[in-house]
Amino acid sequence: MKTMLSGIKPTGQLTLGNYIGAIKQFISYQNDYEMLIFIADLHALTLPIDPKELKENTENLIAIYLACGLDPNKVILFKQSDVHEHAELGYILACQSNMGELSRMTQYKDKSSKISNKESIPTGLFIYPTLMAADILLYDADYVPVGIDQKQHVELTRDIAERFNRTYGGGFKIPETVLARSGAKINSLSDPNKKMSKSESDKGTIYLLDDLALSRKKIMSAVTDMDNEVRFDMENKPGISNLLTIMSTLSNRSIEDLENEYRHGGYGNFKKAVADVVISELEALQNKVNEIKKSGIISQVLLEGSKKAEALASKKLELIYKKIGLR
Ligand code: AMP
Ligand code: TRP
Secondary structure, three states, rough: OOOEEEEOOOOOOHHHHHHHHHHHHHHHHHHEEEEEEEEEEHHHOOOOOOOOHHHHHHHHHHHHHHHHHOOOOEEEEEEHHHHOOHHHHHHHHHHOHHHHHOOOHHHHHHHHHHHOOOHHHHHHHHHHHHHHHHHOOOOOOOOEEEEEHHHHHHHHHHHHHHHHHHOOOOOOOOOEEEEEEOOOEHHHHHOOOEEEOOOOOOHHEEEEOOOHHHHHHHOOOOOOOOOOOOOOOOOEEEEHHHHHHHHHHHHHHOHHHHHHHHHHOHHHHHHHHHHHHHHHHHHHHHHHHHHHHOHHHHHHHHHHHHHEEEHHHHHHHHHHHHOOOOO
């Protein structure tokens, strides 16, 4: 079986967009590959983050993945910082990379351009891709599912691995990017022409673990149009089309089916139906998340996951140390 690996950064809170567009599809991979999924907590440190928030985000993320059906018997689930080989190989790979290629990374350019004093750009942000390369190369991953924004980092990983293999006579498997099978795109409730995202306005974003009454209110006040007909038309009726998409994916009903039922019943009535579906899905998810958090299973899952990961990572790191003359 081929190996697939991906990391999730514990920054910010997960949204309904992440849930519909990514998490559910992602979990379906666990039956087809040897999978490793880790919480990229070291990567979360590249920009300032409050320690308490980091801890909470990490726990919530693991709980959400488990609640959504990620099976720790099929997937090696662990925290990056629990497996010290990531940081160690990260250093080795920083020594195999150069300032030129790291400066060309789009994510680095974007994030550093927002920092006005160039002297204070964090070094961690600059070497982010070498740590990411270590994450991938430690486990001989065949496939790395990521969003389009991370594709460049996987390509750099390939370059670094190929360069290393040429210099030292092998050592690394060359990974391939898999553009994450993306589900429906969910837009902001307050500005339905924009993607729903953590950085968008709070009014337009449903957070998975947020207060349910507040989420209901956000759906009831979703921006629509003046035409009062529930009909899918992305161009002229983005708000209603977005609500139809949300309801359709969560209830497994076709858009046409929903149009037929709600077309002339008024927007208030339709929004209430959408809210009912979203809230009942979120309520079930939140109950599961709370159960998982209370059960103490998270630390157990992480402990077992990190042991399995460490067994693989330590072997690879030892081999690399030998190749470069440290052993
Ligand atoms: P991000 O939170 O932007 O890092 O995205 C993590 C994953 O969730 C990526 O695979 C995105 O494609 C997916 N995602 C994020 N926001 C949305 C959205 N509004 N609709 C659909 N998918 C999304
Ligand atoms: N950089 C990725 C992101 O921002 C997270 C990540 C870290 C990752 N290490 C990885 C993804 C290794 C895939 C493989 O989303």
